[in-house]
Amino acid sequence: MHNLQARSTVTSHLVTKRTFPIATPSLRLAEIPLHGLIRIQGDGKASKLKASIEAALGVALPLPERSTVNGTTRLVWVGPNEWLVLCALKDEETILQNLTSSLANQFAAVTLVSDARVSFLASGSEAVVFLAKGCGIDVNVAAFPVDAAVTTRFASLPAMLLRQATFEYVLYFDVSMAGFLVEWLADAAEEFEA
Template sequence: MDKLTARATVVDQFAHGKPFPVTEPRLQLSELPLHGIIRVQGDAKDPAFQAALRTALCMELPASERVSAMREARLAWAGPNEWLYFCSLSTEKETLVTLKQTLADQFATVTHISDSRVSFIVTGPDAPNFLSKGCGIDLYSTSFEPGKVVTTRFAGLPAMLMRRSGDVYVIYFDVASAGYVLDWMLDAVDEFRA
């Protein structure tokens, strides 16, 4: 019987000899290793739903285009009545069970989606300029401050873009797009190389 090994990253096979991760003085780009992602859908205006999530996750529902964070976990607004909960792989299964039990009597849906996403972290002073090549979002501090998240199109594909802090951005795509996204990013990064 074959021994299956869970993936930690997916894009190594798509670099095709180009240097990746990118480690330039003003721009760094790498893939985030696999981590837990749980989609939660429910009525944001329902006090019982809010209380159930508060109990299960120990954090408040974030406002539109915002992220609530506690330690390494984040709850990000993904659209009206939809949020994505990001956590470590070590706590993912327990959190999934807790959410399903806590929301069992609610009009809500909890879905495990970790394996369906690929994520890239983009850091450094040139991160906003690099990311602006792929989307029309104003990424500078006054418009896109830390703790903000948007769903948008990036390089023509649906994506979720989150600003964690300072010059630290994370962008999520459907895992099926990993090869295309990496090719696009490695072409776009050329003008930022020292």
């Protein structure tokens, strides 16, 4: 059997005429290296399920369109019956096992999706202006505070948008869209490079 090595990034393997990552004084765009992503699905109204998730992760369930954090583990509300765990790659297997064990004999599913997603960090004082080019979500701090998270469309693609700090946003996409996204992000960022 061959030893397979997990990719750290996707964009480093793309053939493109664009320069990526992008770093200007007011905007930075870069791929976030591979990290753990675990999808949890179950009845969001079931108190036993909620308590089991919280016990397994050591983090409270977030309110709709929000996320909660405990150390390097973030739990994101994706929908009424779905959450996404973001964690360090080194913790992925342990968290997956804890969740699977905690949710045993409950109507729930725990799925590892790390390799199915690609994520990009948009940061800097012009990140809000840049993000407005790709989606209609108001990401100003009053409407979209730190720890806010929504599923939306960005650059006409399904995406999850998360605000992790005042000037830091993370966009998650299907990994198969990485090539298109690098081209789109680089093109949309040209005005900030002047």
